[in-house]
Amino acid sequence: MKPLCFARNQIIPSSEATLHPMDIGLIRGYGIFDFFRTENFVPLFLTDYLDRFIGSAQKTYLPLDFNKETLRNIILELIEKNDLRQGGIRMLLSGGMSDNHFSPAKGDLFIFCEDLMFPGEQKYTNGVKLSSIEHVRALAEIKTTNYTFPVWLSSNWKKEGAEDVIYHHNGLISESSRSNIFVIKNGEIFTPDQNVLHGITRKRVLELSGSIKIQPIGFDETLAADEVFMTSTTKKILPVTRIDDRQIGNGKPGKITKELIQAFQEMEQKNSG
Template structure:
């Protein structure tokens, strides 16, 4: 965590930020957040992230006490105060302190500046393993703080040398715990259409693809029989998936279409600076 954060109306040293422990964010796990990167002091795809954050607040019945313009200004000031050339910005809106300890109330807004934790170079070179799990994230399209199952399940990832989970239900896959999922089959890209968070990196990868992209329900069997697979997220950008459970994907190596897309994203990112 960087030195300063924005906490419920003012900039304070991050270590001094507090929230009341009866907030629904804590006692009911009810809150929303979003997370984006800064590149050369510029927030990457800021308007997309603001769109989603404002939308998440509305869909969870949490009044957001700041306008889009105010949020932009707070973020600019936070980047400056922390000299955040390359880093992460986390916006969190809690459920608030509720009289009946259940109904959404007036939440508190926090914005943190963070060091980024990128996956190791080895993961990009060798690809990663996902563990399949039968589950569908409820209200997956809203960016809530509801990661309890994934945090709990991550204990098993470590045991089984997996990087993350691949959720599936009724034969269809949806997403990983904090990433979108894609496959490549016969030179075309397929990514699930349902029960997913609409990732900003997902959107950019779809736009950058030089081959057809099909956005449709995708079965677990199709995923296991793919030529290539990968996940996308703000910090990972694009990580090749070379194993799901005990099944090797394709030839077990990161695929050419995947790695080309990662290059295209990096090129886009460098052009935006």
């Protein structure tokens, strides 16, 4: 955690940020957040993240007293004060303290600056394993703070040597716990259309390849794919070469995935000045 954060209505030392124990963000797990990165002091794709954060507040009935321009200015000030050349920025809006300890109320806004941990280079070279689990994330299109299920699962998937999970339900895949999923077969790229968060990295990958098909994808189709990769803020584009005990393709990151990794890196460099 970097030294300074924004808490409620001012910039203060991060160590002094507090949340009331009866906030429903804590006792009910109800709140929203977003997370993005800086490169060369520039918050990447900031407009997209702010739009999603503001939209999440509206969809969860949480009052947000700051407009996009005000949020942008706060973030830029935090970047400068924390000397955040390359790092992460986490925005959090709590559920608030309601009279019945259940209904959404006026919550507190926090913005923290953090160090980043990317997957090791060998994971991009060799690809990673995902463990499959039958599940659909609640309110999948909203970036809520409710990660109870995957946090509980994480001890098991680490024991299995997996990077994360891949959710499926009624024969169709949706997403990973913190990433979107893409599947490649016979040169065509697909990504699921339902029960997924509309990730910002996902959005950029869709821009990089305008022919990607957004449609239902079967779990069996995914296992039979030539290539699979996952996308997120902290993973960028990460190849998946195994699901459970099933090898994907030839067991190595594929040609199209590698091309997209390079193209995304170039897009980031362009956007970071």
